[in-house]
Amino acid sequence: MLEQLMYAIASLGGFALLAGLILAVSSKIFHIEGDPVSDKIDALLPQTQCGQCGFPGCRPYANAVASQAADVNHCVPGGERTMLAIADVMGVEPKSLDQEEAIPMVAFVREDECIGCTLCIKACPVDAIVGAPKQYHTVIADHCTGCVLCLEPCPVDCIDMIAKPELLEHWSWPLPDTTRAQTGLERRESHQHD
Amino acid sequence: MIKHFFKKLGFSQAPFAGGIQPNMRKETEHSPIEVCPLPPLLIMPIKQHIGQACSPLVAVGDHVLRGQKIAKAEGYVSVPIHAPTSGQVIKIEDYAIPHPSGMGLTSIFIEPDGLDERDETLKPIEDWQHTDVSALRERVRMCGIAGLGGAAFPTFIKLVQDQRNPIETVILNGIECEPFLTNDHRLMVEHSQEIVLGMQIIMHMVGAKQGIIAIEDNKSDAIECMKKAVNHDDMGLDIQVLSLPTRYPQGSEKQLIEAITGKQVPMGKLPMHVGVLCQNIGTTHAIYEAVILGYPLTERVVTISGDAVPQQGNMLVRLGTSMRFIYAQRGLTDFDGLQILHGGPMMGERLRHPDIPVIKSSTGLLALSQDFFREAHPEEEPCIRCGHCSEACPIRLTPNLLADHCRNEQLEKAADYHLFDCIECGACSYVCPSHIPLVHYFRFGKGQAAQVRREQNFAEASRQRSEFRDTRIQREKDEKAAKRRKVRATHTPTEPNQGKE
Amino acid sequence: MSVFSDFAMILLSAVLVNNYVLTKFLGICPFLGVSGKTETAIGMSFAVMFVMTLASTASWLVQQYILIPLDLLYLQTIFFILIIATLVQFIEMMIHKVSPVLYQGLGIYLPLITTNCAVLGVALLNVQQDNTFITSALYGFGAALGFALVLVLFSGLRERMEGAPVPDAFKGSAVTLITAGMMSLAFLGFSGLVKV
Numbered sequence: 011m012l013e014q015l016m017y018a019i020a021s022l023g024g025f026a027l028l029a030g031l032i033l034a035v036s037s038k039i040f041h042i043e044g045d046p047v048s049d050k051i052d053a054l055l056p057q058t059q060c061g062q063c064g065f066p067g068c069r070p071y072a073n074a075v076a077s078q079a080a081d082v083n084h085c086v087p088g089g090e091r092t093m094l095a096i097a098d099v100m101g102v103e104p105k106s107l108d109q110e111e112a113i114p115m116v117a118f119v120r121e122d123e124c125i126g127c128t129l130c131i132k133a134c135p136v137d138a139i140v141g142a143p144k145q146y147h148t149v150i151a152d153h154c155t156g157c158v159l160c161l162e163p164c165p166v167d168c169i170d171m172i173a174k175p176e177l178l179e180h181w182s183w184p185l186p187d188t189t190r191a192q193t194g195l196e197r198r199e200s201h202q203h204d
Numbered sequence: 205m206i207k208h209f210f211k212k213l214g215f216s217q218a219p220f221a222g223g224i225q226p227n228m229r230k231e232t233e234h235s236p237i238e239v240c241p242l243p244p245l246l247i248m249p250i251k252q253h254i255g256q257a258c259s260p261l262v263a264v265g266d267h268v269l270r271g272q273k274i275a276k277a278e279g280y281v282s283v284p285i286h287a288p289t290s291g292q293v294i295k296i297e298d299y300a301i302p303h304p305s306g307m308g309l310t311s312i313f314i315e316p317d318g319l320d321e322r323d324e325t326l327k328p329i330e331d332w333q334h335t336d337v338s339a340l341r342e343r344v345r346m347c348g349i350a351g352l353g354g355a356a357f358p359t360f361i362k363l364v365q366d367q368r369n370p371i372e373t374v375i376l377n378g379i380e381c382e383p384f385l386t387n388d389h390r391l392m393v394e395h396s397q398e399i400v401l402g403m404q405i406i407m408h409m410v411g412a413k414q415g416i417i418a419i420e421d422n423k424s425d426a427i428e429c430m431k432k433a434v435n436h437d438d439m440g441l442d443i444q445v446l447s448l449p450t451r452y453p454q455g456s457e458k459q460l461i462e463a464i465t466g467k468q469v470p471m472g473k474l475p476m477h478v479g480v481l482c483q484n485i486g487t488t489h490a491i492y493e494a495v496i497l498g499y500p501l502t503e504r505v506v507t508i509s510g511d512a513v514p515q516q517g518n519m520l521v522r523l524g525t526s527m528r529f530i531y532a533q534r535g536l537t538d539f540d541g542l543q544i545l546h547g548g549p550m551m552g553e554r555l556r557h558p559d560i561p562v563i564k565s566s567t568g569l570l571a572l573s574q575d576f577f578r579e580a581h582p583e584e585e586p587c588i589r590c591g592h593c594s595e596a597c598p599i600r601l602t603p604n605l606l607a608d609h610c611r612n613e614q615l616e617k618a619a620d621y622h623l624f625d626c627i628e629c630g631a632c633s634y635v636c637p638s639h640i641p642l643v644h645y646f647r648f649g650k651g652q653a654a655q656v657r658r659e660q661n662f663a664e665a666s667r668q669r670s671e672f673r674d675t676r677i678q679r680e681k682d683e684k685a686a687k688r689r690k691v692r693a694t695h696t697p698t699e700p701n702q703g704k705e
Numbered sequence: 706m707s708v709f710s711d712f713a714m715i716l717l718s719a720v721l722v723n724n725y726v727l728t729k730f731l732g733i734c735p736f737l738g739v740s741g742k743t744e745t746a747i748g749m750s751f752a753v754m755f756v757m758t759l760a761s762t763a764s765w766l767v768q769q770y771i772l773i774p775l776d777l778l779y780l781q782t783i784f785f786i787l788i789i790a791t792l793v794q795f796i797e798m799m800i801h802k803v804s805p806v807l808y809q810g811l812g813i814y815l816p817l818i819t820t821n822c823a824v825l826g827v828a829l830l831n832v833q834q835d836n837t838f839i840t841s842a843l844y845g846f847g848a849a850l851g852f853a854l855v856l857v858l859f860s861g862l863r864e865r866m867e868g869a870p871v872p873d874a875f876k877g878s879a880v881t882l883i884t885a886g887m888m889s890l891a892f893l894g895f896s897g898l899v900k901v
Contacts, residue, residue: 017775022783025771029791036795040802047805056659057666067670091656101745101812136669155666180658181305182651185611186644188584194611194870586870612868 047099048076054095055085059135060157062086067135075100083107087114087156114174115156121146123168130160130169219463222598223451224631226383226550228422232509233386235517237394240533246288246314246524248274249301252563253350254357255281260312266293269323271500273346274312283348283358286500287323288522291316300560302546304553311561314524326498337365337409340495347494348501348564352486353377353388353455354547356565359487362476363409371410372479375464376403376488378419378426379448379455382548385568387505388485390518392419392426395489396433400443402492403483407441410481415443418464420450452550453629457482459598471625486567506562508534510570512542521562527569528558536571543577545570550630585638593632593642599625603632603642610649615656618649626650712843718899719847725823726855727885727892732823736856737881738814745810746860750853752800752815754846756792757824761845763788764828765838785828786819793819823852859888 052072063084065071074080075096082096083105090107097104119130119139126144138154141147149160151174161169185191251257258275268274268287275285291314298308329335329343345360365371376399380388392399407415417434419427431445446464453459458469460482467478475482483491486504493499502523509516514535521530527544531537545552546560547567562569593603601622609618623646632642725731732753739749764785772778797815801808808815818824827848831841862884871880 014776018777018780021771021775021777022780022787025767025784026787029787033791033794033798036798040798042802042805047809050806052667053664055663057663057670059666059670068667099806099809101810135673136666137673138669153665153669155662176307178303178305178307178309180655181303181307182655183304183644183647185648186584186641188641190584190586190640190870191611191645608865608868614868617864 048072050099051075051096054088054092054099056088056092056155057136058087058155058157060087060155060159062157081105086112115158115171116151116154116174117149117156117158117160118151118170118172119147119149120168120170121148123166125166125168127165129163129165133160133163135159219448219451220454220459220598221462221600222596222631223453223459224596224634225450226452226634228450229383229509230386230389230422232384232507232516232518233389233423235386235390237387237390237505237518237520240519240521240525240530242289242316242318242320242522243525243529244316245294245526246291246316246522247299247311247526247561248285248288248314248524249299249309249311249561249563250275250285251301251309252285252356252523252565253283254355255279255283257309258282258285260296260310262293262296262312264293264295267291267317268293268314269321271326271502272323273348273500274314277345281358281361283345283350283360284500285312286348286502287314288502288524289314289316290319290321300557302553302555302560302563302566306556322499326500328498329495332405332495333408337411340405340409343494344491346500347490349487349490349494350501350564351484352490352504352564352567353484354551354565354567356563359483359491362481362483363406364476365409365411366476369476370479371412371476371481373414373416373465373481374403374407374410374412375460375480375482376415376417376485377455377457377460377482378417378423378430378485379460380423380485381420381450381452381455382550382552382567383452384509384570385507385548386509387507387518387567389423389426391485391489391505392423393429396429397436398492398496399485399488400430400433401496402488402490403443404441405491405495406481406483406488407443412481413442415441416464417443417445418448418460419445420454421447422450453598453627453631456598456627456629458627471622501564504562504564504566506530506566507568508570509568510545510572511576512536512571512573521566523563524561526558527555527560527562530562530569531558531571539571541574543572543574545572549580550634551628581641582639584640587638587640590637592635592637596631596635598629598631599627601626603646604640606649607640607642607645610645610652613649613652615649615653619653623649623653712840714899715840715843716847716850719844720851720854721892721895722897722899724851724855724892724895725826725848726852727889728896729823729826730889731826732821732852733885735814735817735821736852736859737878737885738817739811740856740860740863740881742810743857743860743864745807746856747853748800748804748807749811749814750849750856752796752811753818753821753824753852753856754849755796756789756818756821757827757849757852758842758846759792760785760789760824761827761831761848762838762842763792765831765836765841768832769838781829781832782825785825789824789828790819823848855888855892859885862888 052069055068055072057068059067063071065074071080075082082100082102083093085092093107094104124146126141126146128141128143130147131139131141135157136153136155138150139147139160140150158171185195250260256279259278260275262268262274269290270287272287273284274287277284293312294315295313296310299311301309332340341360341363344363349359350356351359378388378392403415417430427445427447434443434445448454448463454463457475461475461480462468465480469475469478490501503520504523505518506521507518508530517534519530539558544555544558546555547553549570587604597603606618606621606623609621626646628643628646630643636642723729726733726736735749739745767784772781793816827845831844836844863881866880
């Protein structure tokens with residue numbers, strides 16, 4: 011009887027030890043550096059570097075999402091499409107957005123009032139403002155991400171946010187206005203905001 | 205083998221995949237081309253072709269001559285724009301263009317002086333057979349010629365001799381498979397000599413040995429005229445007139461090539477890659493005028509048709525003429541409850557009002573009564589999976605599944621179903637018994653996909669700039685720190701007020 | 706019948722006739738859990754194929770050379786679970802290394818292969834049916850192949866269904882379960898094809 015028990019303990023223990031050894035070795039072999047998922051998420055983000063998600067830029071937010079420290083729904087400029095794409099990568103259920111998606115804006119410097127202090131240039135995360143000390147500054151509209159980070163440092167409040175002009179080349183067809191297309195759209199929207 | 209045998213016997217019914225046979229309604233096929241009078245105002249948008257917009261060369265108050273360049277091409281895929289008549293530039297501002305968005309574009313407004321004086325700087329090239337091919341090509345570009353079949357792709361780009369892809373066959377596209385439109389038909393009947401000469405110029409330019417003039421069998425008079433012109437003009441080139449069974453969308457470049465040569469142009473490739481060049485009838489006529497007469501493109505033939513037009517017909521119209529003016533010439537002044545189409549009924553776009561100028565791509569102007577239009581576009585019903593759309597598709601897509609993915613914005617899946625190979629011919633929408641606006645869904649899907657791509661590119665560029673800025677700031681910080689260390693090392697520590705660090 | 710036709714019969718029966726998911730109703734949890742997207746479904750299929758084949762062979766070896774000689778059959782389940790758990794841990798590490806995105810996509814269902822009843826079911830049925838080493842390996846592989854087949858088919862159906870105008874009351878799990886039921890009915894059509 012005791013002998014039987016010894017056999018059982020020894021064989022199970024031995025087998026478990028073997029399994030443990032195999033896993034230990036394989037964990038060494040399959041050790042990974044860095045986090046490829048956060049790269050993947052960073053590629054999905056709009057790179058406005060606006061900080062509206064509560065993180066100091068897109069990369070930090072991507073890292074936070076990848077390590078599951080942040081939810082997928084904090085990117086305001088990315089809107090619903092970005093949220094869905096991130097949820098897809100992370101394999102989690104989509105969440106409703108923090109804030110409504112705003113229309114795309116660009117910064118515009120009222121040059122008459124600009125005193126050439128270069129503070130906005132330093133604030134711009136994507137180098138979209140050009141100018142030199144004591145010279146008027148101006149925003150390169152094609153490069154501006156509309157992050158509004160330049161508004162606050164301006165000592166004379168000469169920067170406005172204006173709606174991005176809609177270009178003819180960027181126009182795209184809307185959904186057909188048949189009832190089926192529209193109910194489908196409504197359904198999809200209500201489903202995503204559940 | 206068997207296919208070839210049947211073709212020999214003349215049994216070949218479907219020379220290309222899919223296709224439909226709509227009611228052609230070619231009610232204007234016997235009305236000769238009339239010259240439209242000069243309107244009181246001409247409006248020239250700075251972009252009338254596919255590609256980049258032009259930039260204006262004239263200022264308000266300038267006097268221009270007919271054929272004078274008023275906007276210069278920007279970039280490679282672009283052609284200049286010329287003044288359609290002599291007169292004065294009165295303003296340059298945004299104006300509606302024939303585009304489904306209803307948006308405007310910078311346009312040059314010219315008030316005609318009624319003299320219609322020509323700018324004579326471009327001299328005719330009479331000895332074109334012994335003229336350098338690149339000079340002819342430059343002439344075609346300078347004259348602002350873009351495909352007049354509706355797409356308005358700059359023509360000079362296609363007229364190239366490439367060693368790797370030599371062009372053996374030039375196909376003249378006289379198919380005109382869209383219902384209602386007859387402008388190419390009338391051009392072939394009335395200007396067959398000029399068209400054959402234009403074709404010879406094209407064949408000379410690309411070095412092709414064989415020329416085919418393809419015409420659908422519902423235009424028997426055009427076939428007659430072209431045959432006569434080809435026989436009359438013996439230049440030693442192998443040009444033949446080919447009659448093809450009437451079928452939509454045979455006039456689409458790749459479908460026509462398949463119908464004639466049996467070769468399929470692979471996805472993402474050009475007709476050039478199978479040794480073929482396709483040219484539209486109107487474009488060929490314009491090339492004739494540009495080379496032989498030295499006239500830049502300032503006018504085109506437009507079909508004015510539809511059940512709401514009292515006197516349907518074809519007109520030679522100056523570019524920039526307001527559509528309202530043209531309709532008025534045909535007795536239509538009240539647009540209440542009418543649908544106005546720019547182009548044919550299958551691929552044309554619906555316009556919101558007639559105060560829009562005619563541009564290089566305007567093949568036809570249709571005005572349809574609301575009843576006629578509603579009959580053609582009733583409310584969408586559920587898909588019954590009949591498969592008619594797949595049968596009609598000339599590029600063998602599965603439109604019903606594709607439309608589902610577009611409707612649900614599953615753009616990656618739509619791309620898997622080859623959304624971007626769709627030529628938007630409208631055959632699927634035409635045959636759909638549930639009246640699903642399939643092509644509209646595809647356009648929606650394509651637009652959304654383009655938007656996503658644009659956003660991705662913008663994000664990628666922003667990311668690079670942001671990363672560059674970060675490394676720059678880091679570098680500056682490092683340099684400052686290094687300098688500071690240096691300063692600290694040279695100064696003795698007995699000086700406590702060494703800078704404000 | 707030759708040996709090879711025997712083998713073919715085993716495979717056919719495991720894949721189609723006695724499909725683990727649709728006729729034995731084992732392994733339903735990953736079947737419903739990861740069938741949302743074809744890509745993850747394919748990844749899951751390979752993971753399960755790996756685990757099932759190895760688990761059935763390893764469990765046969767353990768059964769024959771440890772449990773029976775030492776008369777320890779009462780430890781059968783513990784041993785088998787140990788084997789399966791080890792294999793799952795191994796494949797989890799491997800997928801994390803090779804395809805991090807698939808790893809994210811599979812989420813909790815990857816470690817849950819351990820508790821996939823189909824895997825343990827195959828191991829147990831193998832020893833019950835007194836299979837030889839080769840046939841048990843084949844049986845395990847066939848069962849995994851059957852699982853992979855229905856998982857990928859079902860994910861294709863679900864992808865199509867995403868765009869379908871399903872009535873609101875049937876949205877989500879309801880229509881998924883109905884579809885699974887209909888697939889199961891369809892697979893019942895294979896019964897009687899092979900007598901095993």
